[in-house]
Amino acid sequence: MRDIVHRYGERAALNGVSFEVRPAELFGLLGPNGSGKTTLFRILSTLMVPVAGRALILGHNAAEDPSQLRREIGVVFQAQSIDLKLTAAENLMHQGHLYGLRGAALKKRIAEILARVGLADRAKEKAETFSGGMQRRLELAKGLLHGPKVLLLDEPTTGLDPGARRDLWQYLRILRDEERVTVLVTTHLMEEAERCDRLVILNEGRVVALGTPTELKREIGGDVIVLETKDPERLAGKIRTQFRTDTNVVEGQVRIEREHGHRFVTDLVEAFPGEIDAVSIAKPSLEDVFIRRTGHRFWTESEESTAKETLRLRSGQTPGHEGKH
Ligand code: ADP
Numbered sequence: 001m002r003d004i005v006h007r008y009g010e011r012a013a014l015n016g017v018s019f020e021v022r023p024a025e026l027f028g029l030l031g032p033n034g035s036g037k038t039t040l041f042r043i044l045s046t047l048m049v050p051v052a053g054r055a056l057i058l059g060h061n062a063a064e065d066p067s068q069l070r071r072e073i074g075v076v077f078q079a080q081s082i083d084l085k086l087t088a089a090e091n092l093m094h095q096g097h098l099y100g101l102r103g104a105a106l107k108k109r110i111a112e113i114l115a116r117v118g119l120a121d122r123a124k125e126k127a128e129t130f131s132g133g134m135q136r137r138l139e140l141a142k143g144l145l146h147g148p149k150v151l152l153l154d155e156p157t158t159g160l161d162p163g164a165r166r167d168l169w170q171y172l173r174i175l176r177d178e179e180r181v182t183v184l185v186t187t188h189l190m191e192e193a194e195r196c197d198r199l200v201i202l203n204e205g206r207v208v209a210l211g212t213p214t215e216l217k218r219e220i221g222g223d224v225i226v227l228e229t230k231d232p233e234r235l236a237g238k239i240r241t242q243f244r245t246d247t248n249v250v251e252g253q254v255r256i257e258r259e260h261g262h263r264f265v266t267d268l269v270e271a272f273p274g275e276i277d278a279v280s281i282a283k284p285s286l287e288d289v290f291i292r293r294t295g296h297r298f299w300t301e302s303e304e305s306t307a308k309e310t311l312r313l314r315s316g317q318t319p320g321h322e323g324k325h
Contacts, residue, residue, distance in 0.1 A: 004053035006039050006205075013039040014050065015205040022198075023149075024180040026172060030193040030286065031202030032298050037186040040202070041154045044184070045075045057150060071099070074148035076139050078155050084128035088119050088138050091127060092145055099146040113141045117171060133164025140171060150182045151175065157192065169195055190286045190298070201290055208293040213286060220284035220292060223261025227254040227268070228278040235275055242271060251297055257284075 006014040014036045021027045031037050042048040043055050046066035055062040060069040082091045089110055096106040114120045117137040122130065127138055136156065143151055153172075157165040169192070175181040176197075185196065193199050194213050201209040201216075209216050229235045236247040236254045243264075248255045258264045261281045269276060290298045 001040070001044075002054045002056070004040070004043060004050045004055060006036075006043065006048070006050045013205050014043075014053075016053070017200075017202070017205070017207055018053075019200045019207060019210055021182060021184055023182055024176055025182055026176050026195070026197045027182070027184045028193045028196030028199035029184065029186040029202065030188065030190070030199050031186075032188060034204075035202040036205040037188070037202060038154065039205075041152065041186050045073070045077075045152050046070055071146070072148055072150065074143035074146070074151040076143040076151070076153040076156055078158055080135070080139070082127050082135060082138050082142065084135075085126060087124050087126055088114060088130075088141075089123040091138060092141060095142045095145050101146065109145060109147075113145055116144070116174075117141045118167075131164070133160050133167060136160060136164065136168060137171070140168070144175070144181075148181070150184070153183070153185045155186055155188070157187075157189070165192075193286055201286070201293070203290070203294050209289055216286060216289045217284040220288050221257045222259035223257070223281050224284050224288050225256040225258060225261050225265060225268075226280045227256075227276050228252075229254060229276055235272065238272065239268065243267070248295075250291055250295065255291070257288075 001020075002018050004014050004017040006012075017036070017040060029037050029040060039048070043050050043062060044057065046062050046069055049063045057069055058072050060072070062069055083094075086094070092110045092113065093106065096102070096109065101109060111120070111123070114123050117140055119134060119137055119141065122134065127135060130138065140153075140156070143153070157168055160168065172183050172185070176183055185192070187193055193201075196213065198210070198212050199216075200207050227235065232249045232252055232254045236249050239245060239247050239254070239256070245256060245258060245264075256264070265279055265281055269279065287298045
């Protein structure tokens with residue numbers, strides 16, 4: 001991707017996005033809602049032509065050579081594309097015809113791909129009888145049927161429970177390792193971005209970070225300490241003066257990056273008795289990288305509580321009983 005710019009009317013969606021994805025890499029596009037992931041995905045999958053810039057995939061310019069490119073890439077959209085009234089094999093049969101595959105060769109390929117996604121024994125069953133995870137795997141099989149070297153997936157784990165999500169990631173890794181497929185995944189989930197070989201983090205249509213999860217987290221020195229207090233600016237100033245350490249106030253919380261954070265927390269609590277309402281200390285996460293690069297949190301507060309609620313419901317926990325399961 002080179003200097004991709006896109007606008008919807010007056011609204012800028014992408015402001016000069018550039019990155020390269022390497023062969024047989026599991027590459028992530030991470031960004032909060034509205035950061036431009038879907039717009040970028042539509043450009044990559046040839047559904048939309050950017051206002052400026054070049055998207056080059058397998059040597060084809062997505063804007064100039066879309067039909068050739070479509071033969072060579074596999075795309076799994078967020079919205080369901082399988083026909084629930086058809087069996088798994090019938091869904092793939094139709095998909096194969098769209099790609100000009102027929103007869104015995106197609107049958108063989110269908111059997112192979114169903115085995116690959118763990119649905120061989122369900123080939124003759126209607127997709128409506130499948131679990132959410134199995135339906136997603138059938139979507140994946142559709143995207144892979146014609147043997148693409150590049151697979152694009154838009155938030156592929158939406159609506160899946162944690163077990164099915166882990167399975168799907170397992171398949172993506174197998175594809176990368178055994179068939180050397182290049183996989184590009186969009187996600188707004190940090191835990192998924194952590195599983196990518198490399199990723200870009202988007203914010204307001206710009207790349208704010210690019211690298212392996214480890215590299216990105218390494219830029220943060222030591223542990224991340226977050227303090228809650230009534231007057232964060234005042235406390236941050238006092239810590240700066242007394243301990244000669246950098247502090248940041250992000251959305252009402254004081255944040256400090258520091259080696260041996262556990263010892264520093266003790267010093268802080270002793271130095272400012274009664275001023276600190278809550279302390280958290282953690283190893284750096286991709287969200288910390290996002291905060292460092294943008295100065296604001298990844299989630300808005302309401303999104304965070306919705307996301308946590310969704311995760312809790314998906315993992316079978318009932319509100320108010322965290323930790324029981
Ligand atoms: P994401 O997928 O990361 O949530 P999008 O690519 O959907 O981000 O959106 C990027 C920006 O473009 C947002 O400001 C969004 O409101 C805007 N946008 C997206 N689609 C349209 C559209 N069809 N018309 C107008 N604005 C849009």
